[in-house]
Amino acid sequence: MGRIVAVNFVSLDEVMQAPLSSEEDRDGGFTAGGWAAATSDDTVDEVMQKATISAAGMLLGRRTYDIFAEVWSQANAADPAIAAMNRMR
Template identity: 40%
Template sequence: MTTLTATTFVSLDGVVQGPGTPTEDPRGGFDLGGWLTPCYDAVMAEYTADWFSRADAFLLGRRTYEIFAGYWPSVGGSDPVAGPLNSLPKYVASRTLTRSSWQGTAFLRDDVVRAVTELKAEPGRELQVHGSGDLLRTLMAAGLVDEHRVWVFPVVLGKGQRLFPPGTPRRSLQLVEHRTTGKGVSVQVYRTARPEDQDA
């Protein structure tokens, strides 16, 4: 069995939209993109490299995939993030994309929940989701996420798409790890409770 992990950058008030750059995700008139950059430091890079080293494959939504594909193929293979991303399989949930020049890319066009269930049934270490908020919400609703790695940044945005919007199904999580970077980013690792423990 492969473990499905989800890594998400979140503001203190729960916003996940546009963390990387000002133009990353302006949907809905969101004009606060790039909010994680002031908090980036060597400790954050160390944690990121550690987690990317555990991946056997990546699962991405269309928007996140296009952002990654526009940058990471041009980065040298010795980079701890670029190395895994460029060499390992990348599964993309998209009904519109049909081809890509990024080596190792495959598209999941139909029943994403069924396709991901089948991928998880294969032997391996981690199938990693990074960002991909819309896809992640679908996976959470289907109970397919085994572990959340939530980076909570010390910034309040007041608007933008949230990780857990109204209507998100109730689910119990178990905190298994907590780290803090020098710039005040709280890194919280949660495992999804077993179905029989959800009401405990």
């Protein structure tokens, strides 16, 4: 039987954001948008890469999907995590 792993970036005051951009979700005047990108480091990158490479598939939220769809043509297909995502359904 498979397992489902959820990876979320949640602040102590319960704000969930992706570590994709320093401009992440500033809708409605939210001034702390992008906090996850500002706190990311090499360890976070390594954990995310390992999780992505070992995954059989990914379920993306609408906003994340829209962000990926917009930039995917410029993604580095040689990157192991990008290559893994390209193999997923």
